[in-house]
Amino acid sequence: MSEAEIKSGDFTDPWRLCTVTQVEELKILIRMFPIWATGIVFFAVQAQMSTIFVEQGMLMDRKIGSFNIPPASMTSIDVISVIFWVPIYDMIIVPVARKFTGRERGFSDLQRMGIGLFISMLSMTAAALLEIKRLQLVKELGLVDDAGAVPLSIFWQIPQYMLIGTAEIFTAIGQIEFFYEQSPDSMRSLCSALGLLTTSLGDYLSSFILSTVTYFTTTGGKTGWIPDNLNMGHLDYLFWLLAGLSFFNLLIYTVSAMRYKEKKTP
Secondary structure, X not given: OOHHHHHHOOOOOOOOOOOHHHHHHHHXXXXXXXHHHHHHHHHHHHHHHHOHHHHHHHOOEOEEOOEEOOHHHHHHHHHXXXXXXXXXXXXXXXXXXXXXXXXXXXXXXXHHHHHHHHHHHHHHHHHHHHHXXXXXXXXXXXXXXXXXXXXXXXXXXXXXHHHHHHHHHHHHHHHHXXXXXXXXXXXXXXXXXXXXXXXXXXXXXXXXXXXXXXXXXXXXXXXXOOXXXXXXXXXXXXXXXXXXXXXXXXXXHXXXXXXXXXXXXX
8 A cells, every 4th residue: 555545545547456366367367368269279179160171071072872962051960060979978988087197077178178178189180180081082083173062982081080089078178177167256257258258269260361361372373271162272281280379389288288387175
């Protein structure tokens, strides 16, 4: 308290004088920020499921008899993956992990989120490998200028969708629990909203990455990685870029998680 405040008796300005509790709550938010920021890249990767994955599926064999599978419907695999893994996680993975970690939930929230970030990197790797195979067929069949689909079943996309769904079980749910438990008691609603904010920021980051890649890969009249005719492009390069970004994000997350000081609970 300054002499002026003592003389005037005015202690109402929170920017000049606040309680110890308010200071500690701000410290908690600052410690949580690096963990929160790494979630943005995760959701940028997840955004590919409803954008680039669909574009990739449009140039694959979508026929089952006389029926054509809509490429966008493949996103339902993500939902199926979540439904499949939730009971397995609760009934098998958690009890096994509990024996090794001694934790009631098997993993800490930070460990759970880290596993999900690693799996999301694998989903981009799977997508890149599939695109490499698809482009090989494009060259072999002479479809580079044709913009036609290749005789490669769209069901080969299932692994990348399944991996993203699995990553959600770990990172998305772990993030919700982390923000709720580690946030100050008076700010739990706000911190839960910050967790949801990473989803929208991830979409913006995805758009920024696509715009940046398009700009730099089309300079000088080049075709670029993502042309209108994807048979002439290199979606695999984009997937490798996202996998590399996910790996770098995982390293930052690991360092931040190791240095994170959990909130003291009474």
